[in-house]
Amino acid sequence: MxxxxxxxxxxxxxxxxxxxxxxxxxxxxxxxxxxxxxxxxxxxxxxxxxxxxxxxxxxxxxxxxxxxxxxxxxxxxxxxxxxxxxxxxxxxxxxxxxxxxxxxxxxxxxxxxxxxxxxxxxxxxxxxxxxxxxxxxxxxxxxxxxxxxxxxxxxxxxxxxxxxxxxxxxxxxxxxxxxxxxxxxxxxxxxxxxxxxxxxxxxxxxxxxxxxxxxxxxxxxxxxxxxxxxxxxxxxxxxxxxxxxxSEGTRIDSTSNINEQSIEDSASKIVSNFEGHVIVNYPIRDLDRFLTFYNVAMNTNRRFAVNLKQAYILKLFDGHGYPKINDVDVYIPKKSGEW
Ligand SMILES: [Zn+2]
Structure with missing residues (x-):
């Protein structure tokens, strides 16, 4: 062989x-x-x-x-x-x-x-x-x-x-x-x-x-x-x-990393000092990062609103340990010309 x-x-x-x-x-x-x-x-x-x-x-x-x-x-x-x-x-x-x-x-x-x-x-x-x-x-x-x-x-x-x-x-x-x-x-x-x-x-x-x-x-x-x-x-x-x-080796020589908990802590701190709406951007299929920002919203007494694509992913992943679709608000973009 x-x-x-x-x-x-x-x-x-x-x-x-x-x-x-x-x-x-x-x-x-x-x-x-x-x-x-x-x-x-x-x-x-x-x-x-x-x-x-x-x-x-x-x-x-x-x-x-x-x-x-x-x-x-x-x-x-x-x-x-x-x-x-x-x-x-x-x-x-x-x-x-x-x-x-x-x-x-x-x-x-x-x-x-x-x-x-x-x-x-x-x-x-x-x-x-x-x-x-x-x-x-x-x-x-x-x-x-x-x-x-x-x-x-x-x-x-x-x-x-x-x-x-x-x-x-x-x-x-x-x-x-x-x-x-x-x-x-x-x-x-x-x-x-x-x-x-x-x-x-x-x-x-x-x-x-x-x-x-x-x-x-x-x-x-x-x-x-x-x-x-x-x-x-x-x-x-x-x-x-x-x-x-x-093996994958993109960051094989780096010695330190920021973990999700520290991102959650720093983001919670920044967001709690701010009064208006907060917009966050992250890859929608990165459900750990989604969870981080969801927790930030919970930590700072806010509601978390997601787009339709994210909502569909949450529906598919129901029962996999992530927030459910009913735990978030879903925003639906208006069609063009509609006000
Ligand atoms: Zn990858």
Whole structure:
């Protein structure tokens, strides 16, 4: 048995992880994320890859690795590229739902299974339902570039229109994984180990390929609201006796960190000295930071109002230990022209 590890992103950059682990019989990806640094070399918020070109902009610019048997058929067909009958990988282990680890799953074939934790699944659901981001077909793939015949054809217009609707949507094979339960992908033995990160559901993985024992940390931290998760991961990783560890290292050389409690304390102090409305900004999927500002509002006798996207996430995460939707106010923006 020989193990091979190929890095197609995530080296000398923050995120963009696309790491292929193969032994003689099976092959998986650890994350399939978007590289912000590479993407920013060519695109910006207002200049995005051309959807009309399918996958070719991404392959031309090396934003996606040129690997046979992993990309979706609709995009390949549209660019005149060959689509193999079967996928060349057996699955993707998703460490967490940040774009730099997950977004390019959008481009993968619909028959490649995705393994992720329940909170990651819920976050993906929220992203699909509430964002218009270009790469959000993580759970459900909506086939593009299919035409169907129009029911009524106006004189001089085309007979065809782009096919949309439920029959052109495919649910990807999603496997929700549980903490520390061993599962198999072919003959690769895998265990998911929850870690604390800035959004819920982050997981490290232990992978036994037969001749190597790999620990993949994903993104983790010790200074969040759940350091016990990361501490348990460290203990279990030691017991696993890894021969290889693949780790995120963005802040590996920093020696101090501010924890959520000290953010809550300082923000409470500032807000209590102020009389008017207070507006705060934070990533809405960072539920620990949401909780910090919710606590600040409670500490200073204020009501906490959230937008509709945040409200939807709170509804999905009901029962996961965060404030419930009834604990906050929800503000609904007026439609334009309405006063
Ligand atoms: Zn992350």
């Amino acid at each position: 020989t193990t091979q590890i190929d890095f197609f992103g995530g080296v000398d950059e923050i995120g963009g992880n696309k790491i292929r682990v193969s032994n003689d019989t099976n092959s998986i990806f650890l994350d399939f994320g978007m590289s912000f640094s590479q993407s920013n070399d060519y695109f910006s918020e207002f200049l995005q890859p051309r959807k009309a070109n399918g996958i070719s902009d991404f392959l031309e610019l090396n934003l996606l690795p040129n690997i046979n048997g992993i990309y979706r058929k609709d995009y390949l067909n549209h660019c005149g590229l060959v689509c193999s009958e079967n996928p060349s990988i057996d699955g993707v282990l998703l460490s967490h739902a940040h774009m730099d680890h997950s977004a390019y799953i959008h481009h993968l074939r619909e028959d490649i299974p995705i393994y992720l934790t329940e909170p990651s699944y819920l976050i993906m659901k929220a992203i699909e339902a509430t964002t218009s981001a270009s790469f959000n077909e993580i759970l459900t793939l909506k086939k593009s570039f299919y035409l169907k015949r129009k029911k009524r054809i106006k004189e001089g217009s085309s007979e065809f229109t782009e096919a949309k609707g439920l029959e052109y949507q495919i649910s990807r094979p999603i496997h929700v994984i549980n903490p520390y339960d061993e599962f198999l992908i072919g003959n690769l033995k895998i265990i998911s180990a929850p870690v604390d990160h800035s959004l819920p559901g982050a997981s490290a993985f232990f992978i036994d390929t037969g001749d190597e024992r790999i620990v993949y940390t994903g993104d983790l931290r010790f200074h969040g609201r759940h350091p016990e998760l990361t501490n348990k991961f460290v203990k279990e990783a030691k017991k696993f006796s890894p021969s290889i560890m693949i």
